[in-house]
Amino acid sequence: MSIAVEGISKFYGEQKALDGVSFSIEKGEIVGFLGPNGAGKSTLMKILTGFLPASEGKAFVSKLSVEENLHxxxxxxxxxxxxxxxxxxxxxxxxxxFNAKIFKVDKTRIEEVIALTGLKPEANKKIEQLSKGYRQRVGLANALLHDPEVLILDEPTTGLDPNQLVEIRSLIRNIGSDKTVFLSTHIMQEVEAVCDRVIIINQGKIVADKKLNELRSEDEQVIFVEFDYQIEPVAIQKIPHLINARNTGGFAWELSFDTKKDMRPAVFDFAHDNGLKTLQLNQKTKNLESLFAELTQI
Known part of the structure; x- marks a missing residue:
């Protein structure tokens, strides 16, 4: 087991940033750590890397206690x-x-990580001359210098343009072929493009832990509907098989059902029976975005 977190809590004064967080990650997994801004992602990563102590609980990396074996x-x-x-x-x-000397690794490793991260064309430039995408590559190259077993990446694609996003995602995916990667982000597409599994945190608590292929195969559907008039949430609960109803603004709703049966006719009948018109009625695939919205109530 590469990473194990057991009942981790973190307090900043009276504020609880993490609340009894527990999970484990096996060697070779690429796991996305997803949550809204301020959910506790960076705090947990700093605890795993020893930059912050936990207030409660234990964390292990490569079967070693972070508290007892930090170095x-x-x-x-x-x-x-x-x-x-x-x-x-x-x-x-x-x-x-400079960093190779700190890690006490052979200079030949420098050329290896330059090649691995695609930095050869920029290797003789000053870092201040590089684009944001290439600066991220330098950061990844530095993280890989000592050939670590575990990679912890906190928001590695923030601020990148679409082309840079594709390049960095591909790079992370390739690196993850023989390492454990724990990737923090608030971008759903990031997880779907790179990861095998997603852990969702909200207000300091783990609210979901799923394999991406499990998420895609769940017997659940999502329907987006927009009525011509406002209705009360209690009224919409009358639709059969409904498990979640989320108002997305105005008269629009995102409805989740626990059945593979097409529920659009049922939604249309509900509107008709309640004197409403349906301005939009679309079936959506159950995906990470809808799960995230459902669990974090955005």
Missing amino acids: EIQKTIGYLPEHNPLYTEMYVREYLE
Whole structure:
């Protein structure tokens, strides 16, 4: 087991940032850690990497306690923080050579990570001359220098343009072929493009832990409907097989049903019986976005 979190809580004064969080990640998994801003993602990652102590509970990386074996654990972790800290006045290769000395790794490893992260065309430039996408590559190259067993990446694609997003996602996916990757993000598409599994956190608590293929195969459907008049939430609960109803603004609703049967006729009949017109009525595939919205109540 690469990562194990057991009942982790974190307090900042009276504020509880994490509330009894528990999960485990096996070697070779790419796991997305998904949640709204302020949900506790970065706090947990800082606890796993030893930058913050937990208030309660225990965390293990590579079967070692973070609290008791921090120095040994940091040798097995590659960490890319949310705000990628770089010495921008240094050249790319110079920066990696500097960190290689800290990690006490052979200089040949520098060329390996430059090639792995696609930095060859930019290796002789100053970091301050690089685009955001290439700066993220430098951060990933640095995280990989000591060939860690576990990669912890906090919001690795924030601020990237669409082309850079594709490149970094592909890079993370390739790296994850022989490492454990724990990837924090608030972007659903990020998880669907890169990860095998998703853990969703909301207000400091784990609210879902699912394999992506399980999510796609669930016997559940989502229907988007817009009426011509406002209705009370209690009224819409009368539709058969309804398990969740979320008002998405105005007269529009996202309805989740626990059946494969097409429920659009039932929604149309409900509207007719209640003197409503349906301005839109579309069936959506149950996906990560709808699960996230349902569990975090956005």
